[in-house]
């Protein structure tokens with residue numbers, strides 16, 4: 001084209017070329033997001049926009065109430081030893097605030113207990129993000145040696161011998177107790193545990209005064225540092241996986257420090273092939289102030305430290321203390337309400 005000015009025709013041509021390249025690159029990103037790269041797996045599961053938690057969701061109350069009874073009942077575990085609620089406590093943000101909870105065999109579990117609040121809004125469950133439904137996770141917990149160490153025949157027999165359960169299940173399902181129904185009612189209870197109406201959600205809904213200036217600044221920093229490229233969607237997380245970290249390798253660093261709390265589990269793809277061990281689901285940040293200690297290993301006691309670790313491993317920078325404080329303040333505005341009561 002040389003140095004002469006472009007003709008109108010050439011300008012249009014250049015514009016179309018530019019447009020085509022842009023379109024192609026967008027398509028490529030899309031293909032990549034859809035494809036094998038584990039970092040982008042399931043990326044577009046849900047919208048990336050940060051939106052409020054719905055004020056209410058449709059729940060079958062009879063099922064949820066029955067599920068709550070089971071959730072709080074040790075008798076659904078081997079030897080009547082453990083109930084779901086011992087690790088997931090509703091008055092402690094849906095966790096137990098321990099780095100690692102004690103499993104039924106009195107050994108610490110290998111990962112920190114995540115909250116059950118808003119879990120029904122998550123497209124992927126567990127620290128690895130490999131769980132796909134609350135029903136499946138419930139079954140896995142019931143059967144796992146690290147969970148309730150139960151098996152279906154024994155559990156169904158036990159429940160059948162308890163008149164209240166027998167009556168409740170028959171009233172709801174018009175049938176004798178079945179594993180699918182046990183999973184369903186527990187899952188329905190967990191699904192009912194949403195925490196809407198945080199001050200930040202009120203702000204998103206248009207109430208400018210629901211959060212203070214510092215929290216607004218914190219939210220701006222959360223976006224400008226790039227936290228929201230991973231912690232996104234209604235739960236500010238939970239809809240994609242990412243390596244821990246993108247700058248340095250958290251697990252390798254723990255290994256180098258001979259840290260005993262090393263988790264040694266790999267994530268498997270559909271062909272049962274081991275993938276990056278360092279890949280984790282981006283956790284939700286809803287009610288995060290209440291769910292210390294942080295990370296899959298429960299290694300980090302305070303939210304400030306967690307934000308600093310994120311800066312270092314995910315963004316490759318040391319976030320200045322003043323910005324860490326503002327981001328922390330923003331995160332604290334994410335505490336919601338459970339059944340109309342502030343958490």
Ligand code: HEC
Nearest residue numbers: 083084087101102103109111112113114119125126127141
């Ligand atoms: C001994 C403690 C313990 C008990 C008892 C327990 N859990 Fe959990 N729960 C955990 C841990 C630890 C994880 C994370 C496992 C992982 O992904 O590594 C978890 C994960 C979950 C998740 C996924 C949450 C998320 O953010 O993805 C749900 C849902 C859940 N549990 C429900 C239950 C139910 C229902 C029961 C009872 C049937 C139960 N739990 C009993 C410790 C416990």
Ligand code: HEC
Nearest residue numbers: 226227230242244280281282283294295296306307310314
């Ligand atoms: C590249 C994606 C990515 C970016 C960017 C990112 N995070 Fe994370 N975040 C994760 C992952 C993955 C984890 C879980 C790590 C683990 O525990 O194994 C996590 C964990 C956390 C936790 C701990 C949550 C819990 O329940 O234990 C907090 C808090 C957090 N991030 C805040 C932030 C903040 C604030 C920023 C920006 C400064 C940020 N994150 C940037 C992916 C990201």
